Amino acid sequence: MDEIKNKFWAIGGGKGGVGKSIVTLMIGASLAKLGNKVMIVDADLGGSNLHTLVGIRYPKNTLADFISKKVETIDEVIMDTPVENMKIICGADDILGMANPKYTQKTRLLNHLKRLDADFILLDLGAGTSFTTIDFFLYAPNKIVVLTPQITSIQNAYGFIKASLFRCLNDIFSKEDRALELIKRLSSPVNGEGIDSVAKLCDEFKALGEQQQESLLNCINSLNIKLIVNMVKDTKEKNVGNIVRSVAKNYLGLTIEDLGVVQFDNILNTSINNMAEFLTKRRDSMASVHFYDIASNIIKSCQRSSSGSLALDAPKISA
Numbered sequence: 001m002d003e004i005k006n007k008f009w010a011i012g013g014g015k016g017g018v019g020k021s022i023v024t025l026m027i028g029a030s031l032a033k034l035g036n037k038v039m040i041v042d043a044d045l046g047g048s049n050l051h052t053l054v055g056i057r058y059p060k061n062t063l064a065d066f067i068s069k070k071v072e073t074i075d076e077v078i079m080d081t082p083v084e085n086m087k088i089i090c091g092a093d094d095i096l097g098m099a100n101p102k103y104t105q106k107t108r109l110l111n112h113l114k115r116l117d118a119d120f121i122l123l124d125l126g127a128g129t130s131f132t133t134i135d136f137f138l139y140a141p142n143k144i145v146v147l148t149p150q151i152t153s154i155q156n157a158y159g160f161i162k163a164s165l166f167r168c169l170n171d172i173f174s175k176e177d178r179a180l181e182l183i184k185r186l187s188s189p190v191n192g193e194g195i196d197s198v199a200k201l202c203d204e205f206k207a208l209g210e211q212q213q214e215s216l217l218n219c220i221n222s223l224n225i226k227l228i229v230n231m232v233k234d235t236k237e238k239n240v241g242n243i244v245r246s247v248a249k250n251y252l253g254l255t256i257e258d259l260g261v262v263q264f265d266n267i268l269n270t271s272i273n274n275m276a277e278f279l280t281k282r283r284d285s286m287a288s289v290h291f292y293d294i295a296s297n298i299i300k301s302c303q304r305s306s307s308g309s310l311a312l313d314a315p316k317i318s319a
């Protein structure tokens with residue numbers, strides 16, 4: 001169980017271009033260089049480009065082949081990367097409708113991913129808050145939200161976290177009309193009948209019984225979200241994660257951890273067209289150092305989790 005808990009990490013963030021794919025790639029490479037077997041998965045089903053970043057121009061097999069059952073097992077779509085110990089499952093944007101796979105397709109994909117021979121499986125998510133993106137995020141026991149110091153990115157990161165919580169709550173209470181009504185009053189207050197925080201929602205849930213209240217608290221506590229602030233240019237910007245953390249705490253009741261800060265690095269930025277060389281040869285990048293620190297934090301967090309101080313069960317996904 002610990003193995004699965006520690007294995008899956010989803011990297012999301014709501015906004016496009018904040019560095020989700022770079023974060024996936026660089027954390028993956030750092031974990032691999034530290035001796036772990038890593039699989040990076042392009043779960044950005046509408047706009048995949050993770051393969052380009054590892055120097056693969058035309059992936060031979062992609063998730064589309066697996067989802068459409070052109071191949072039977074996920075092993076058949078795994079490809080090598082320039083980094084030893086790190087493999088990739090390339091994304092799929094070449095079949096109409098692939099960005100929104102059906103419930104059965106999602107479940108089959110996640111079941112196969114679960115069985116992969118890897119210490120870490122990193123899911124690079126697409127931008128936005130589509131159900132598919134949020135479901136992948138919720139499925140992973142470990143969730144990373146990437147943001148930059150830009151105000152729009154801060155807003156989108158918070159929006160993404162909020163959308164994930166509501167998706168999770170709506171799923172858990174899908175058959176409980178009274179609970180759903182209360183959740184709706186929190187998500188979109190109307191006619192002054194709103195509930196303005198999860199703490200108040202918990203109070204209102206008292207009337208529904210102890211079990212319902214406990215399910216609500218379990219859902220909130222199972223959302224193990226960590227933040228990475230990327231493309232930081234000065235010391236002041238390092239603290240923008242605090243804004244998201246304090247709003248998420250006060251309004252959503254979520255405790256969000258800091259996983260680390262990554263500097264805006266011109267060497268990385270100008271290496272985008274040749275990341276294979278950057279990953280294997282460049283040793284002079286500040287961002288690489290920061291990603292190593294983050295990878296170490298991830299390993300430490302897994303060690304804590306294995307010793308029982310974290311309780312993270314993957315919430316089930318919805319149709």
Ligand SMILES: Nc1ncnc2c1ncn2[C@@H]1O[C@H](COP(=O)(O)OP(=O)(O)OP(=O)(O)O)[C@@H](O)[C@H]1O
Binds near residue numbers: 127230265
């Ligand atoms: N730490 C960094 N320093 C400098 N540039 C960076 C850094 N992180 C990301 N970038 C730049 O930002 C660009 C966008 O990054 P990336 O493609 O990872 O974003 P994304 O969030 O995955 O975008 P999308 O939502 O479109 O998938 C990169 O091509 C790179 O130029």
Ligand SMILES: [Mg+2]
Binds near residue numbers: 022044125126
């Ligand atoms: Mg991306």
